[in-house]
Amino acid sequence: MTTDPTTGTDRFTTLNGLRAHYVEWGQPDASPVVLLHGLRSYARTWEPVAAALADRHRLIALDHRGRGDSAWDPAGEYTTEAYVRDLEQFADALGLHRFVLVGHSMGGTNAIVYAARHPERVRLAVIEDIGPGSSASGEGAERIRRELARTPREFAGLAEARAYWRGVRPGISAAALDSRVANTVRQAADGRWVWKFDLDGIARARLDPDPSGQVDLWPHVEALRCPTLVLRGDRSDFLPTAVCAEMATRQPLLTWKEIPGAGHYVHDDNHAGYLATLREFLGEHRDRR
Incomplete structure (x- = not known):
């Protein structure tokens, strides 16, 4: 059966005891192609990208635990380790043996x-x-901490919610704003x-000063065994160009490109540029298996 090329098809499974959408x-x-969203985002943030690629690929976007229509974690385990364990079960559940991530x-x-952990699959x-x-x-890290700490817990109406997101992301397009709300x-x-996402649980995990909950990405970057593309928005406050250059130096399989006119949300801010580069x-x- 073919899924809808524009809106996609909603599905559910269970990952580490939590219902996942x-x-x-x-x-x-x-x-x-498996698509993973960011901290306060959701599976359907990828809808314009997925719809454009649906003629040649099977696109699969997961709502991480605590977001979208996936269940919230009552234990508040919103860490890289938990997300990766979910992804491991997700790939197994869908029988994804070789895929783009x-x-x-x-x-x-x-x-x-x-x-890095599963080079045989990615x-x-x-x-x-x-x-x-x-x-x-x-x-960028400081900005996100401030935003999480100051996020209102509720809104009187949709107009208030739209105004909040517009304030957080002043340059957001009308279509991306509609999707986000x-x-x-x-x-x-x-x-x-x-909020549909577990704001309190996610904020606690993200703002936790305990270094044991953070992951050092350098060993994982160095352990990659597949061609890897890093995309940076040229107006990003989150990913410095110096880090991109060092990633490429440490990992010969990694290249990076800047997308003009984009901040941290590259696929939203310059959809055409992001899509062309992807x-x-x-x-x-395409011939790599």
């Missing part, structure tokens, strides 16, 4: 760690605007609009 586009027997921000961290990796140290220090808030029984990379390595 994912969306599929394209032909089920086509070359699989694409990740934005937090999803990029998860993609790097998974690809044939290509695309990492969007994150690298070693990005989440620990720097202007539709997929990150829901109406409670009393009429208030509340297609070029996939085309260059």
